[in-house]
Amino acid sequence: GAAMVARALWALLAALRAGWCLLPQSGYLHPDEFFQAPEVMAGDILNLQVYYPWEFLSSSPCRTVVFPLMTSGITYWLIKFLQQLDICSNCINSYTLLVSPRLLFTIFSFILDYSVYRLAPFWEADPWKALVLLAGSYVTLVFYTRTFTNTLEGLLFALLMVLVSSRKSSGSSAEPTSSSLIGVITTAGFFNRPTFLAFALMPLLYWASLTVDSQKSIKTLINHFLKFILCTCFTAFVFITADTFYFTSVSLDNLYSTNKSSLIDVIVQLHDKMVVTPFNFLSYNLNPHNLALHGSHPRVTHFTVNGVMLFGILHILAIGAGFKMLKKYVRQLMQVRWCYRGSPGLLVCSEGSATLLLFYFVPLAFLSLFSHQEPRFLIPLILPLVLFSASANRAVKWKLLIVLFNLLGALLFGCLHQGGLIPCLFHLEQLIHSPASSSHPRHYTLLFAHTYMPPRSLLNIKKTDVHVEVIDVAGAGEEALCQTLEQQASNFTCSDCHIFIIIPGTVRATITKCGVSFKNETLIFPHLSMEDPPQIPVLSSGNWRSQLGLYILELNR
Secondary structure: OHHHHHHHHHHHHHHHHHHHHHOOOOOOOOOHHHHOOHHHHHHHHOOEOOOOOHHHOOOOOOOOOHHHHHHHHHHHHHHHHHHHOOOOOOOOOHHHHHHHHHHHHHHHHHHHHHHHHHHHHHOOOOHHHHHHHHHHOHHHHHHHHOOOHHHHHHHHHHHHHHHHOOEOOOOOEOOOOOHHHHHHHHHHHHHHOOOHHHHHHHHHHHHHHHHHHHOOOHHHHHHHHHHHHHHHHHHHHHHHHHHHHHHHOOOHHHHHHHHOOOHHHHHHHHHHOOOOHHHHHHHHHOOHHHHHHHOOOOOOHHHHHHHHHHHOHHHHHHHHHHHHHHHHHHHHHHOOOOOEOOOOOOOOEOOHHHHHHHHHHHHHHHHOOOOOOOHHHHHHHHHHHHHHHHHHHOOHHHHHHHHHHHHHHHHHHHHHEOOOHHHHHHHHHHHHOOHHHHHOOOEEEEEEEOOOOOOHHHHOOEOOOOOEEEEEEEOOOHHHHHHHHHHHHHOOOOOOEEEEEEEEHHHHHHHHHHOOOEEEEEEEOOOEOOOOOOOHHHHOOOOHHHHOOEEEEEEOO
């Protein structure tokens, strides 16, 4: 009966994950969910006006183009193809531009569910309890349905854990046979985000210990590691070649026509232009000055803040269990009594829980070495944490707290956090492409202040269209904001010009000091800006809706 309830609950939560993606979710987590893939691909494939982040400029390529092409790129090619075939006349719009890449990521997110179902028996956890914990986490519902490179990192980490954890039907450890796939996934993860090595370290050590223990012949052992190295090199070659062609705009036809020489000369030219994005990424991020530009945090932020923010009581329980096991092993070490059982070798002492804790805390410790620490960097750790929490019924007595925590997280990050910006872009796209605008061309100036960076692609404006201008002043102060507004007002000369200011309700009062007037106001609710948070006394008054809203203000002539 309990198993049937758990299955039904998982099915319900899985349907919620897909349905909420299609709704769509209005919360805006971080600019990287747009500017690390969809925005770039919308410009390249759909020829839309976009903002190219510095990581994708040919002068400083720090992100591989392979995964953006395989995810957002494929979905945009599909909707472009459908529109060209006249299957739907309006396939390309703000809704499809937002939802189609997210839907693909949502489908991919079920790799996590598959991994938990496969891994739970191996790590002595209840499969359906683990699946409910996973599917009910707001991290799965919100972060794993967004187009982050961290999402792909989590999925590749899950596949790696499945590959290194194998067991025969008899219960003994199986002989590892997936050396080639392990090499491919490790390299792909490294090119997606070089931090993947922090997550892959313990699974790779675990796999290496299994391989060494299970092989009777040194020849077979060498064969396993040789397959791993060869597949690693081949995968790296594929990524480097793709990135080189993308960032240097090299084509083989051009190389042959300009050189008119041998294949060796072509290879030499390609070598000179070679782009290795992970090395550029590491070179940039290992510089403390560069990291400080993105925000510096105390080294304990992941342990004390981000882990709790993402996983709540599960993170706290894991810390408690980690300290208990550490204390136990130190005592055993001092008494010179080892807990080694003989299988599966190097890493498993007395129970699988210790290994799962290593899979959780070792990556967390490595990521804590860097001063820039954001919560999303830890989302791949949900897999070992769920498996650990579902074993020995650790999470059962905290059931109510877990439910309340995830409801609050889903509401905050899935709906409220910068939640007015995406509906605002939907509204502006409809306004710009309305029949009235199409019959009488108008010029639109859209000025965004104190919001996250707006993804221009959702406005669905072609690169050839010069009638729309987007200005992002970010968190400009009162003086700079008023100066920009006055400058726009002084240039307000044409009869068909429309200037819109998009600003949170918490900063609305600042605009009134700028000496400009507005003829139309649109309030989009809800919108919570943590950079300009609402004041508690105002929230308790009748003006709370304005404080939790985003304004679209049209400048008066």
